[in-house]
Amino acid sequence: MADKPIRVLLVDDHQVVRRGLRTFLEVQDDIAVVGEAADGAEGVARAEELRPDVVLMDIKMPGTDGIEALRRLRALDNPARVLIVTSFTEQRTVVPALRAGASGYVYKDIDPDALAGAIRAVHAGHVLLQPEVAGALLAQDDAQGGTGRGTTLTEREREVLGLIADGRSNREIARALVLSEKTVKTHVSNILMKLDLADRTQAALWAVRNGLTG
Secondary structure (H helix, E strand, C coil): CCCCCEEEEEECCCHHHHHHHHHHHCCCCCEEEEEEECCHHHHHHHHHHHCCCEEEECCCCCCCCHHHHHHHHHHCCCCCEEEEEECCCCHHHHHHHHHCCCCEEEECCCCHHHHHHHHHHHHCCCCEECHHHHHHHHHHHHHCCCCCCCCCCCHHHHHHHHHHHCCCCHHHHHHHHCCCHHHHHHHHHHHHHHHCCCCHHHHHHHHHHCCCCC
16 A cells, blocks of 8 residues: 555536445545536636646536546646546547546546556556547547557567556566666657657557557
8 A cells, every 4th residue: 555645536516426436435545635616717726726646627618628627627737637627428428528638538437446446557657538438539549440550569668568558657667678768668658659649548549549459
């Protein structure tokens, strides 16, 4: 168990949802709820104030929604990892959220223990997507004409990309490939540049689509 609990901010416009999440998460020894917000704008302000490790964010909220809040957090270079927790499953909401920088996307009917595991996973640097969510992104990629990219990746970069798709953090990749963490970061940056991808989520999905997973 980590020395310090994972600091979590809850952002949802329904008080009953926030109360339920808080009640469950407060019994987890390694997770601490540090604050709440009722909409995206308040969520961004609270995230800047509290600097949580993980933000649990709904998508559909009055005023500033979760997707716009994600964009604002990324513009501010806020380090919090955002886990979308929502009841909306349509591709038109899934894809923009992940493109905006979400570290994961789960549904509100998720098992409580699985939610705690999801928080731990995104905090550790993993990309967390339920199978149907990954499918939605891959379907959109197909509709936009496929890839055809990646032919310039080195063998080492392909190894790193495969481990990203397996949900490994940079530290875990470094251990697996016997590299320094700084070298892994350089490989990740090169991969994103060569494939014209915005983040690790897109890289993981590219790897799945192109058969680089184990």
